Amino acid sequence: MPTIYPFSAVVSSGEDHLGLALLLTAISPSIGGVLVRGDKGTAKSTAVRGLAEILPWIEVYDGDRYSIDPRDLGTTSPDGPFTSGQVTRPVRLVELPVGATEDRLLGSLHLEKALTAGAVEFEPGLLARAHRGVLYVDEVNLLHDHLVDLLLDAAATGTVTIERDGVSLSHAARFALIGTMNPEEGELRPQLLDRFGLTVQVSAPRDPALRVEVVRRRLAFDEDPTGFVERYADEQQDLTRRIATARDLVGSVRVSEAAMLKIAEVCAAFEVDGLRADIVTTRAAIAHAAWAGRDRVTRADIRVAALLALPHRRRRNPFDAPGLDEDLLDRILGDDELPDPPPEPDAGPPVDPADPADPADPDVEAPAPSPDGGPDSRDAGSDAPGPGTEATDDAPAEESPSDTTPQAPRTGPGTSLSAPAPAGTPYRPRLFTVDGTGEGAPGRRSRALGASGRRIGSSRGRGSLHLVETLRAAAERQAVRGTGLLDGRLRLDPSDLRTAVREGREANLLMFCVDASGSMAARRRMEQVKAAVLSLLTDAYRRRDRVAMVAFRGTSADVVLPPTGSVEVAAARLAELATGGRTPLAEGLLAASEVLRRERLRDPRVRPLLVVVTDGRATAGADAVARSRAVADHLARLAVPSVVVDCEQGPLRLGLATSLAAHLRAEHVPMAQVSADGLVDVVTGRVA
Incomplete structure (x- = not known):
């Protein structure tokens, strides 16, 4: 071991x-x-x-695979009754x-x-x-x-x-x-x-x-x-x-009415949903008091319990980062110690409150000990070692800058960046799916064959046993084997085994390739695009999807949002996306192609949908138009379902986005649908 x-x-x-x-x-x-x-x-x-x-260690019955407590007469084990006695094990x-x-x-x-x-x-x-x-x-x-x-x-x-x-x-x-x-x-x-x-x-x-x-x-x-x-x-x-x-x-730690009221005030002030937060905070405060050797819950116990029990319950949507305002918590708790709860009916004589050694002294607040018995664990200045963090043998792997940190704005010829455009208000998009039946990671969007879902058939592959089909396969071969029934039972062979084929749902990768050049800063286009991406990401959070985004401007393209399901990371990356400069369309398509290539190497089952948001112009570098068309042809050979959202406006239109869609073998969508709602509708109605 x-x-x-x-x-x-x-x-x-x-x-x-x-x-x-x-x-x-x-x-x-x-x-x-x-x-x-x-x-x-x-x-x-x-x-x-x-x-x-x-x-x-705990006591269990010898040979009990379900580890019930011998002292708990209300719990029974499917392996019981037991006659072999009790043992103690870790x-x-x-x-x-x-x-x-x-x-x-x-x-x-x-x-x-x-x-x-x-x-x-x-x-x-x-x-x-x-x-x-x-x-x-x-x-x-x-x-x-x-x-x-x-x-x-x-x-x-x-x-x-x-x-x-x-x-x-x-x-x-x-x-x-x-x-x-x-x-x-x-x-x-x-x-x-x-x-x-x-x-x-x-x-x-x-x-x-x-x-x-x-x-x-x-x-x-x-x-x-x-x-x-x-x-x-x-x-x-x-x-x-x-x-x-x-x-x-x-079991003997007392919780006064004042302590329970204070816990309720804290939970109400932080607007947590339901009453589970109150219950958990009370239980954690009792456990902390017992850990500190006290027989009653104090203000310090409630503070520690709230810091551990409430941060993840105050989130209203996936964009809210977990955490708790400690200054607000301290204001709610106040400086006065909680009064003692009334003594139990069978309690002994009252303890002298003047005794400084008494852990229940309301005027003496014992520090909340750290797990190793040191100072209060919330003392940021303490350098006493104890349980917390430690370097493991699983060292952080080196990642490319595009996968770990937001890219700094590029500078160079033709690059004049404007301030990042704010994102519009996220909303709930309609459900969209990729046609066909995939075999990707389990999720809640497109149809797929996997380990979960409704049973639609059987096969000889891996999976859960399909008992009925296994018996049917064995029964059909009894006459061929010439043995009929053996001791009144059906004879089974390993070749008879059948596993269930299930149809459920899979997660998909939504790959956005967005033109962030100077022309995209007009008419709040970038704000609309950001709102759409954030909305889709919120929906992806619920459906276990992944979303990625490439932005191109100036002379290069950046992976501003690597494939992820984290809405916190996505919101931070998108908030920093600025616009300005020329249009390096070929570089943007190449960056998207590289992201998709890496994802297919990582998981060949992934089914992406590429959404290119551009007016089709290519103005960065020599032969920019020819290079962008060549890259589009390369993407088309990868057979990636694609959509080109045409952002070109005005009475005189060059139709460059239409030409780009033809090279990508993608669906072309006119500018009339490029609003936050319109962009989601484009993806929603896409047939892969």
Whole structure:
């Protein structure tokens, strides 16, 4: 078994709450788990995998695959009743791959026993293994929608019910859901986002001393993993004891009416939807008080809980960046400490409030300890190491400037840039699809064959077992095999296996190639184009699509928006797009062609739609018109469905965009439809 990097050795930047959020979820799983957002190489996965090593062990029945709690008389296991006694084992951290199938998540028939012995036995899935443990989803924002639906149902009910393939079974599935994601790769579905109790934004430390410490520890671990783990054994055991103590204390932590009213005021002030935010914030405040060793919730507990539970719940649309105004939070909380809740009826004598050692003293506010017992984790000036961020062996890959940072405006002959045009108000576009049936990444737009959707047939390929078609294939061959029935059962052969062919929906790539030259600055054309792209991107966020944009002006073309599903990145890139200069049409088409080439190499199944917004003029460089037509012919040979939106206006028209459309073998759309609504209608009505 590989050695796990110790949780206590993860170096903190002093600004994030990663370690604290994971510990609070471990203390009180009813909080609902943690979503960790951050760039590559910020120790998201390292910290999560290290968490399981410090969790107290649990008691289970020996041989129980569903890990029910022997002390919970209200829960039963499909493997029961048990006569072999009880055992203690470590908590499981179960990883759910983004490409997992529904059968792997829920469970399925035991194929070997079904085919060899004719027995119907259920093989539990990942949700059963995660019961009373941690379910970890790396790149959770890329998880297929049908798996998201199953997770939502399990998280809401704490139970998994299977009714399929002749199996009727139900089992408990209560787990801490922890997900990690890079926001640049797309946003998370809103329903799943709300199911995460806490959220944390992590980044690499900027302090050179902390960065050096990260590298030093990582090198030491890679050189001698066993020795490195032994050096942190005492700290690991101390964290385990503190978690166990806090779990025992959670049930006795009191929440005064004043504290609950203050939590409600905070949630109302930040205009969060629903009441789940109030519940989660209260639970997180209780867990934080237990972690700090207090028997009542204080102002400090509410502050920490709000910073972790509210940022992802105050978003109104995908363009809103997650976060919380800490100054506003402090104004709402005020400076006065919360009054003590009334004593319980069976409580002992009141504690002397003058005792400075009393953790419940209302005049003494204990600092919120960091996960390693150091100073308050929100003290940005603290340089004490503790859980937070750490360099992993998955170092950030080098990316081209066009894929990581907005391009600076080019300068040169014929380039006179104007200020970036603002985007119009985004709106909800109509649904559009690419004709035909693809095999692209699962999404919610065009028809496609994949692992999810309605069953339309069977084949011998990979996929979930189609039991009826498998039995039918075996029955048709019994006479040929000459054996008939064997012991009263149908004889099966591996060649009889059939898998289901399903038709669902796929995601598409919308590739915009936009003329940003000086002529496009007139009549607010760029504002209309930006509004359309942002509108389509918002729709892509809901339908799991990807959108890209190339802008050409002056003497060159820039990939201002690489293929992405992140509306935050898209809004920032588009806001900086300026207009001015000549029209390098050939360079724009070449840049679009290169983006599509890379995407096809990355995923040959991707089905793009190229939308070229231009008046057809080519004025940059010698033989500009001939070069642009040659590039258009090259794009036509790639068989990319295309649309040319003709921006030419005025009584005298040269028809250059019409000629460009002919070379691209694309549909030509006149300027009359180039408004925000018109551009979306063009894409909506496009027949690939």
